[in-house]
Amino acid sequence: MLCYKTTPIDSHLPSPCTLLNTREYKSNMPCISGLRNKSYNNFRERLIQKPDIQKYYHDRGSNSLKPFIENQDINVYNQNTKTWDKSKVVDINLNKYRTYKVETDHGTLVRNRFHLKPSKQSSLGSSSSDHFQTTV
Structure with missing residues (x-):
């Protein structure tokens, strides 16, 4: 369970434990040392942008279906x-x-x-x- 909580959300956001407690937990997952000391000042904006980014990539491959008419x-x-x-x-x-x-x-x-x-x-x-x- 600790491995799941210490896994970063994405490449620009820290793990849920880091966001909650504002400190890094030890993990058995390999990590670049430069990323550990990274400050996450704008993580709230990034969390707000994440659904918009997902919507953008979903809408690229989707199309809307034409509506039907009565008696068709x-x-x-x-x-x-x-x-x-x-x-x-x-x-x-x-x-x-x-x-x-x-x-x-x-x-x-x-x-x-x-x-x-x-x-x-x-x-x-x-x-x-x-x-x-x-x-x-």
């Missing part, structure tokens, strides 16, 4: 059979956790965007018929 054909994930079932959006509540009321063959479900994906038929839609016109 979609696929909903069935957790029992581990398959995607065809369904249709009945109602949208974007204010409350971006939830959608979905009508399936088995009844009405309430799901968030994570369990829903657009149907391939709805994405093709009428635009595919515009490209392939037959001439006689």
Whole structure:
């Protein structure tokens, strides 16, 4: 337990024991001697910045999903059979956790965007018929 408490939070912040008691504890972890005498005057600012830094690195690789519209054909994930079932959006509540009321063959479900994906038929839609016109 002492090893856990004496491990630094990150490369610019001291260990929790050092922050709490303002002194270094002995540890069996190797450490550069120059880091032991380092003063941590601005550790509060660094602790406040840490969530912002984590958010920056998380947001680099994430993207937001497009919202659905009512009566749009979609696929909903069935957790029992581990398959995607065809369904249709009945109602949208974007204010409350971006939830959608979905009508399936088995009844009405309430799901968030994570369990829903657009149907391939709805994405093709009428635009595919515009490209392939037959001439006689």
